[in-house]
Amino acid sequence: MKLLTCPVNGPRNITEFQYLGPVRAADAEQPEQLIEALFYAENPLGVMREWWRHTPSNTVLIAERHTVSDQILATYLPNRKPA
Amino acid sequence: MPFSLLKYGLRSRHVPFRDIPPTPDLKRSYDVVIIGGGGHGLAAAYYLSNVHGIRNVAVLEKGYLAGGNTARNTTTIRSNYMTEESVRFYKEGVELFETMSRDLGFNVMFSQRGQLTLAHSEATLRSFHLRAEMGKHMGTRIEVVDVQTVKELCPHLNLDLGGQHEVMGGLWHADGGTARHDAMAWGYARHAGARGGEIHQRTEVTGFEQAGDRVTHVRTNRGTIAVGQVLQAVGGLNGQVAAMAGIRLPIRCFPLQAMVTQPLKPFLDILVSSANLHTYLVQSSRGEVVIGGGSDPYQLASTRSTLDQKEHLAEGALHLFPFLHKVKLLRQWAGITDMTPDYSPIMGASPLKNYWLDCGWGTWGFKATPVAGKRMAETIATGRVPDVLKPFDLSRFDSFALLNEMGATAASH
Numbered sequence: 001m002k003l004l005t006c007p008v009n010g011p012r013n014i015t016e017f018q019y020l021g022p023v024r025a026a027d028a029e030q031p032e033q034l035i036e037a038l039f040y041a042e043n044p045l046g047v048m049r050e051w052w053r054h055t056p057s058n059t060v061l062i063a064e065r066h067t068v069s070d071q072i073l074a075t076y077l078p079n080r081k082p083a
Numbered sequence: 084m085p086f087s088l089l090k091y092g093l094r095s096r097h098v099p100f101r102d103i104p105p106t107p108d109l110k111r112s113y114d115v116v117i118i119g120g121g122g123h124g125l126a127a128a129y130y131l132s133n134v135h136g137i138r139n140v141a142v143l144e145k146g147y148l149a150g151g152n153t154a155r156n157t158t159t160i161r162s163n164y165m166t167e168e169s170v171r172f173y174k175e176g177v178e179l180f181e182t183m184s185r186d187l188g189f190n191v192m193f194s195q196r197g198q199l200t201l202a203h204s205e206a207t208l209r210s211f212h213l214r215a216e217m218g219k220h221m222g223t224r225i226e227v228v229d230v231q232t233v234k235e236l237c238p239h240l241n242l243d244l245g246g247q248h249e250v251m252g253g254l255w256h257a258d259g260g261t262a263r264h265d266a267m268a269w270g271y272a273r274h275a276g277a278r279g280g281e282i283h284q285r286t287e288v289t290g291f292e293q294a295g296d297r298v299t300h301v302r303t304n305r306g307t308i309a310v311g312q313v314l315q316a317v318g319g320l321n322g323q324v325a326a327m328a329g330i331r332l333p334i335r336c337f338p339l340q341a342m343v344t345q346p347l348k349p350f351l352d353i354l355v356s357s358a359n360l361h362t363y364l365v366q367s368s369r370g371e372v373v374i375g376g377g378s379d380p381y382q383l384a385s386t387r388s389t390l391d392q393k394e395h396l397a398e399g400a401l402h403l404f405p406f407l408h409k410v411k412l413l414r415q416w417a418g419i420t421d422m423t424p425d426y427s428p429i430m431g432a433s434p435l436k437n438y439w440l441d442c443g444w445g446t447w448g449f450k451a452t453p454v455a456g457k458r459m460a461e462t463i464a465t466g467r468v469p470d471v472l473k474p475f476d477l478s479r480f481d482s483f484a485l486l487n488e489m490g491a492t493a494a495s496h
Contacts, residue, residue: 039424039480040331040332043335053263067385
């Protein structure tokens with residue numbers, strides 16, 4: 001069982017979470033960035049910031065995860081990045 | 084074939100031949116460098132040397148020949164897609180498989196036994212009608228069939244009448260089949276090598292040198308090569324290799340896992356897949372049941388195994404064939420798929436003049452190996468993208484001319 005720590009509910013089975021994709025650098029509201037925001041998603045070999053949702057409590061959070069080792073380095077609420 | 088087999092059997096002193104050409108020293112320059120020694124790269128090398136007469140070709144493979152996704156797919160061959168552009172392309176691919184053993188003089192064990200996709204709802208049946216009509220219009224053998232026909236095609240299937248995954252009909256694609264993936268790669272490698280193509284294993288591309296909008300040199304761990312043209316076909320690493328050339332690709336990587344059971348007596352002579360259960364099964368010529376499904380739920384560039392995906396595949400397989408419940412798994416594996424936003428590949432030109440792309444194959448690349456190789460070789464040899472490839476151009480994302488094939492992947496993601 002792989003664990004992911006919900007900032008509100010603590011460590012939970014990762015099957016309780018829904019993956020919502022990488023945090024995007026491009027802004028879909030800016031016309032010149034629209035295509036980039038729609039199609040050119042982040043896909044690094046390394047640490048990626050990404051959106052997740054804890055489905056039972058509907059908590060949307062950000063996780064920092066390494067895309068090669070699959071290690072989860074940090075999870076936090078969107079506007080509360082730890083120092 | 085039978086006559087040559089007889090000759091082979093009666094000859095007393097047979098000299099064994101080497102399928103995979105040995106890796107020579109790198110030359111200083113090549114007309115064409117193909118990055119990626121998987122099926123697509125080898126097929127392109129074969130067509131370049133055997134059809135277009137371009138023999139100064141090097142295939143650079145980071146690991147060993149066809150050891151990436153060519154070795155990791157589940158060998159499904161089909162052309163039951165949704166859009167006209169895709170059906171036209173994949174139909175040509177299936178036709179190339181039909182003659183491949185003869186063309187290569189190499190038995191690729193092509194078995195055209197047909198693929199059955201199950202519908203568990205009226206909505207799925209309606210979408211199947213759409214695919215069947217498109218397929219018929221384009222000249223493939225495809226039709227929507229009722230439950231009785233499903234039963235005849237696959238007598239051991241659990242139809243779950245009245246249950247949660249009741250089978251209400253299916254999409255029968257008689258042109259579908261399987262082939263031996265390794266044999267295909269070896270056949271292409273052998274013929275490309277025989278006509279001067281060089282296959283360099285353990286040769287990793289580390290960077291490019293560019294002048295203006297052209298690549299002039301390819302840097303590798305074994306030295307730098309001057310190049311005329313470059314073809315990139317590197318499976319799960321397409322995003323990274325393109326980035327070294329300064330090209331951004333609309334690709335995200337996901338692992339795709341599959342597994343096989345211990346060998347059983349033959350009971351399944353078609354390919355069966357279920358979009359609802361995200362599972363598909365085929366029995367190999369060795370009797371093993373190959374089980375595949377959808378990709379992992381989140382981005383990853385590692386081929387590790389996870390229990391939940393295995394359980395999910397096993398659950399789907401047991402639902403369709405409950406009598407498999409005591410059968411043991413023999414092995415499992417994963418490959419890294421390069422998924423595009425519209426579930427269609429990217430083929431043809433790149434922003435660089437002499438750099439060609441054959442990528443974004445996601446979970447559906449094996450069936451396209453011969454046709455992608457053939458058409459990419461044609462593109463490189465003539466410098467012109469053929470009409471059949473035009474819809475798959477990278478620029479379609481800038482012009483919103485997407486080809487949505489999400490519902491036509493073997494198990495929707």
